[in-house]
Amino acid sequence: xxxxxxxxxxxxxxxxxxxxxxxxxxxxxxxxxxxxxxxxxxxxxxxxxxxxxxxxxxxxxxxxxxxxxxxxxxxxxxxxxxxxxxxxxxxxxxxxxxxxxxxxxxxxxxxxxxxxxxxxxxxxxxxxxxxxxxxxxxxxxxxxxxxxxxxxxxxxxxxxxxxxxxxxxxxxxxxxxxxxxxxxxxxxxxxxxxxxxxxxxxxxxxxxxxxxxxxxxxxxxxxxxxxxxxxxxxxxxxxxxxxxxxxxxxxxxxxxxxxxxxxxxxxxxxxxxxxxxx
Amino acid sequence: xxxxxxxxxxxxxxxxxxxxxxxxxxxxxxxxxxxxxxxxxxxxxxxxxxxxxxxxxxxxxxxxxxxxxxxxxxxxxxxxxxxxxxxxxxxxxxxxxxxxxxxxxxxxxxxxxxxxxxxxxxxxxxxxxxxxxxxxxxxxxxxxxxxxxxxxxxxxxxxxxxxxxxxxxxxxxxxxxxxxxxxxxxxxxxxxxxxxxxxxxxxxxxxxxxxxxxxxxxxxxxxxxxxxxxxxxxxxxxxxxxxxxxxxxxxxxxxxxxxxxxxxxxxxxxxxxxxxxxxxxxxxxxxxx
Ligand SMILES: Nc1ncnc2c1ncn2[C@@H]1O[C@H](COP(=O)(O)OP(=O)(O)O)[C@@H](O)[C@H]1O
Ligand SMILES: [Mg+2]
Numbered sequence: 195x196x197x198x199x200x201x202x203x204x205x206x207x208x209x210x211x212x213x214x215x216x217x218x219x220x221x222x223x224x225x226x227x228x229x230x231x232x233x234x235x236x237x238x239x240x241x242x243x244x245x246x247x248x249x250x251x252x253x254x255x256x257x258x259x260x261x262x263x264x265x266x267x268x269x270x271x272x273x274x275x276x277x278x279x280x281x282x283x284x285x286x287x288x289x290x291x292x293x294x295x296x297x298x299x300x301x302x303x304x305x306x307x308x309x310x311x312x313x314x315x316x317x318x319x320x321x322x323x324x325x326x327x328x329x330x331x332x333x334x335x336x337x338x339x340x341x342x343x344x345x346x347x348x349x350x351x352x353x354x355x356x357x358x359x360x361x362x363x364x365x366x367x368x369x370x371x372x373x374x375x376x377x378x379x380x381x382x383x384x385x386x387x388x389x390x391x392x393x394x395x396x397x398x399x400x401x402x403x404x405x406x407x408x409x410x411x412x413x414x415x416x417x418x419x420x421x422x423x424x425x426x427x428x429x430x431x432x433x434x435x436x437x438x439x440x441x442x443x444x445x446x447x448x449x450x451x452x453x454x455x456x457x458x459x460x461x462x463x464x465x466x467x468x469x470x471x472x
Numbered sequence: 473x474x475x476x477x478x479x480x481x482x483x484x485x486x487x488x489x490x491x492x493x494x495x496x497x498x499x500x501x502x503x504x505x506x507x508x509x510x511x512x513x514x515x516x517x518x519x520x521x522x523x524x525x526x527x528x529x530x531x532x533x534x535x536x537x538x539x540x541x542x543x544x545x546x547x548x549x550x551x552x553x554x555x556x557x558x559x560x561x562x563x564x565x566x567x568x569x570x571x572x573x574x575x576x577x578x579x580x581x582x583x584x585x586x587x588x589x590x591x592x593x594x595x596x597x598x599x600x601x602x603x604x605x606x607x608x609x610x611x612x613x614x615x616x617x618x619x620x621x622x623x624x625x626x627x628x629x630x631x632x633x634x635x636x637x638x639x640x641x642x643x644x645x646x647x648x649x650x651x652x653x654x655x656x657x658x659x660x661x662x663x664x665x666x667x668x669x670x671x672x673x674x675x676x677x678x679x680x681x682x683x684x685x686x687x688x689x690x691x692x693x694x695x696x697x698x699x700x701x702x703x704x705x706x707x708x709x710x711x712x713x714x715x716x717x718x719x720x721x722x723x724x725x726x727x728x729x730x731x732x733x734x735x736x737x738x739x740x741x742x743x744x745x746x747x748x749x750x751x752x753x754x755x756x757x758x759x760x761x
Pocket of ligand 1: 509520538540543544546547
């Protein structure tokens, strides 16, 4: 016995996303225009001799330095060092953040005992711990990985926790009705329902983790992009120093876009505007 | 207002059934059921339902009608095994309910579909925790359920791409895919738009009567309660309890249109109007005082 289908589905979500993307495109356009205008003014001001070039090289010089970096072996070594540390630190932060976040968010006992300490740690400026960590772990990769991890883990953990707390009770009820219990409940319901929150946390954690890496290299290091930047600034090569800053901006933005892409791919059902994730 | 021809006392109903079918025990027996919710903040407790007694025979379609907040969902959740009784018990097939089981499935008012699963995977959710069903052949079962509710062609859609009515069809397919004996439906059409609601009422009536399932169907619509039910259990509030039980006695199949001119339908509707208006007035007086 069959029941005929009536009105076709309205693909409302798709339409909404299309509009949002058009709106975003307009903002991107405006942003590019503003940046170009600033660059033009900057170039003009330096060329006119209003600012000494030694302090602020014009964009054209920075661009030349940037292109020179791309063919330099030392740069790519530093790049590999920094990114390797960020990837390891971030991977650790994701595993620990998601697992602990799910456990604490899902278990009321853990939530009332452990969560306050997590918030306390989160609000502690971990940057202040950097010298201590470098003293304890040395000038190599370990201290950088530790800093990346420390900065990245809290947003991931706390976002995941918030996500697990807000899993719809009606989904949990439905799962119970259809016999889903114990680990299956975690795997089939809690984890996927929390995933968008975790991804939002990972996005924030990645940005902070990269900051941690560069900071570690600044404060005491023998390699990496931060170290190179510090060297350039120390030797008063402002064009190379600014080119390094450009490199970091590019890396950070590519990482964020990549995770944004991942969010849309892995959690297409999630409406970011209704999410409490920050 | 007394309407002895409408009211069918529980006892008569039960003895009639056992005499007719010689089965003995009804499929669902609700005995002196009470649920108290404790309020963590105030420390007090709220009597959601009290002294509920009801027997439902195998294959019967029972609608539960009452104003909102009178404990209908609470009552159904106890039968579903989601809420533990504070007093009394529910027996299904003679055995006390201690939790959810494959003999009972629920259709929720808010659909409660998994947004990350397609239609086909949401329907599969209804059988994937049952070892004997989730092996080979699950695909055919799931496809059959999808076709039964009229969703063929939408297997790969996500819930967010479907209208409310279609989402509830998914909820219905998920509930029937493992062929439970008992279907518990908590205002399944409450969030569906008015036009779709009327269409789906008739579809549910035809679907359920064809499969012979036992149904507890919660609603706050008088027309819906009469159109669908073999019997109507009217709830009263503060505390929630059974006010009366009516037998509809209207021939099936019923349709929204033909039933409007049925004398029995009109008689029941007027009676239920009076009963519910009394409840609503009482509730309003209570909340204002
Ligand atoms: N989990 C709960 N905790 C505390 N009180 C509840 C809970 N669920 C329902 N209630 C209360 O119990 C009463 C009955 O609710 P419910 O069963 O949802 O009624 P209905 O489904 O008829 O609208 C209401 O006063 C409601 O506020
Ligand atoms: Mg309800």
